Amino acid sequence: MSKPTTRKPRTDAERNRGRVLEVACELFAERGDEVQMAEVAKAAGVGVGTVYRHFPTRQALIEAVTEQRFAEILAYARTACLPNPDTRQALTCFLTRIGEVHDEGRGVSSAIEAALGSTEPRGEVGTDLLALGETLLDRGRADGTLRADVKVADLYMIAGAVAAISRDAIGDWRRFIDIALDGLRPR
Amino acid sequence: MSKPTTRKPRTDAERNRGRVLEVACELFAERGDEVQMAEVAKAAGVGVGTVYRHFPTRQALIEAVTEQRFAEILAYARTACLPNPDTRQALTCFLTRIGEVHDEGRGVSSAIEAALGSTEPRGEVGTDLLALGETLLDRGRADGTLRADVKVADLYMIAGAVAAISRDAIGDWRRFIDIALDGLRPR
DNA sequence: GACGGATTCGGAATCCGATTCCGCTTAGAG
DNA sequence: CTCTAAGCGGAATCGGATTCCGAATCCGTC
Incomplete structure (x- = not known):
């Protein structure tokens, strides 16, 4: 029960996750929770799908x-x-x-x-x-x-x-x- | 500046407003803010439009x-x-x-x-x-x-x-x- | 008591934003 | 260099609030 849960993420995937989180922090700080998922995606230079890959839900992103x-x-x-x-x-x-x-x-x-x-x-x-x-x-x-x-x-x-x-x-x-x-x- | 703002509402309109508000109170009390506008309308026996006539916004209804x-x-x-x-x-x-x-x-x-x-x-x-x-x-x-x-x-x-x-x-x-x-x- | 216009009603259509889907890309193990 | 699974992008879908407008009701008037 240790292998299936711990497959190391691809390096760029990790980088993307970082970008998204960073951008999200800034945007949320500026404009509160009116920020939209699509905005975050664009600002981070990725597609919405990517945002959702790392944060399965708006709520999840917010928690992060x-x-x-x-x-x-x-x-x-x-x-x-x-x-x-x-x-x-x-x-x-x-x-x-x-x-x-x-x-x-x-x-x-x-x-x-x-x-x-x-x-x-x-x-x-x-x-x-x-x-x-x-x-x-x-x-x-x-x-x-x-x-x-x-x-x-x-x-x-x-x-x-x-x-x-x-x-x-x-x-x-x-x-x-x-x-x-x-x-x-x-x- | 006293006439245009004070046209007395139609009697049934007032009754409807009352129904809606009453029903909304109950529903919100039961299920918190997951309640939908359409539900309130149905429960009150009116159309969505009517709900919106009296409470122009979900937020407005909540405030009421x-x-x-x-x-x-x-x-x-x-x-x-x-x-x-x-x-x-x-x-x-x-x-x-x-x-x-x-x-x-x-x-x-x-x-x-x-x-x-x-x-x-x-x-x-x-x-x-x-x-x-x-x-x-x-x-x-x-x-x-x-x-x-x-x-x-x-x-x-x-x-x-x-x-x-x-x-x-x-x-x-x-x-x-x-x-x-x-x-x-x-x- | 019927009439006419203003006010309300109902609920289908629209809008908006989150979330899903899936064919295309690319990292990176062998 | 090749092959494959992990990731990516963004169009399509879904859910729910809000808008629109013709039909239905009121209510003051005659």
């Missing part, structure tokens, strides 16, 4: 793009948030990034927060994000910034909320971040 | 249904939440209702939270909801349950978040309500 966003956020969190010794600031920084991602390219948003919140994340990016969250929360619990019973699920639920709020312009998400984090402090 | 939901929530809030002397409980009750609406008939959700959060609500239902929120917040500020600087916008931002979280099953929205409300307490 979303994973890219996650990767970016993860990278940002590691370099910009984690090092901040003030746990509260680190968390704010992390959540703020999520809001910003939606503010600029309002990309693929609908999928983002749904995935953000799920505790069973796709791929290692998700796993790493969870781990990173756990780290931050541990720190917070240790230095008394956070309640002892705060869970990663809580953090990502809040992350999902930030995503939704910023996506739909429901309100001032920066303010929301403050409120939510206040809600995690020890009573 | 959403307003119904708001009305229900408003009614519930007035009778079940407002009377509760404990402000915190009243707020919890209100927000919980929003989560429940999504849990049962997972209706029209996408639109709901977007509208919930906007500070410029459609129709009087929206206005009344804002007013009711203001009342609750005043009470909370007065009895020291809430920070002095809490705004209605905050409450509805949280409401929007609850809607999003419950809609996409991002996490335990009941827990989220607790966290968010804790975030509104005086420091």
Whole structure:
């Protein structure tokens, strides 16, 4: 049960997949989810069929793009948030990034927060994000910034909320971040 | 500029509009947004054209249904939440209702939270909801349950978040309500 | 109570975009 | 260099929203 599932893809096929994904990321960032499959294909210099070969569904493509966003956020969190010794600031920084991602390219948003919140994340990016969250929360619990019973699920639920709020312009998400984090402090 | 905009609608037209809206509410509640315009038409016993006459767009129909939901929530809030002397409980009750609406008939959700959060609500239902929120917040500020600087916008931002979280099953929205409300307490 | 025009209705036709299909190409193993 | 399966392109198909317009209804008028 190891051969049939693992036939190495042709080199150019892989390159095409890369092109498509890259282009899709840009387009979705620019114009949100009004982007059409045909556009992506043209912009990537391939036929629709090729797009569909690599991403069997529009939804699948969107999920792939979303994973890219996650990767970016993860990278940002590691370099910009984690090092901040003030746990509260680190968390704010992390959540703020999520809001910003939606503010600029309002990309693929609908999928983002749904995935953000799920505790069973796709791929290692998700796993790493969870781990990173756990780290931050541990720190917070240790230095008394956070309640002892705060869970990663809580953090990502809040992350999902930030995503939704910023996506739909429901309100001032920066303010929301403050409120939510206040809600995690020890009573 | 008052005549051309106000030609009274034909009686049966109004009845049809009512039927359509009613049926749409039920269908959306049952099967979420996979419901098709043609289905609504058939279920209401009219042609598609008629549906479109009253709701020029699928989106418009959804918004109308959403307003119904708001009305229900408003009614519930007035009778079940407002009377509760404990402000915190009243707020919890209100927000919980929003989560429940999504849990049962997972209706029209996408639109709901977007509208919930906007500070410029459609129709009087929206206005009344804002007013009711203001009342609750005043009470909370007065009895020291809430920070002095809490705004209605905050409450509805949280409401929007609850809607999003419950809609996409991002996490335990009941827990989220607790966290968010804790975030509104005086420091 | 019948009449006439404006308003509505019904549902076939149209439009649009996602997805499928399949003959043609090309990478790359032997 | 040859042969074959993996990939490619893009026309055709499908599904569902939206438009169009002749037929059917209302309703104020006579």
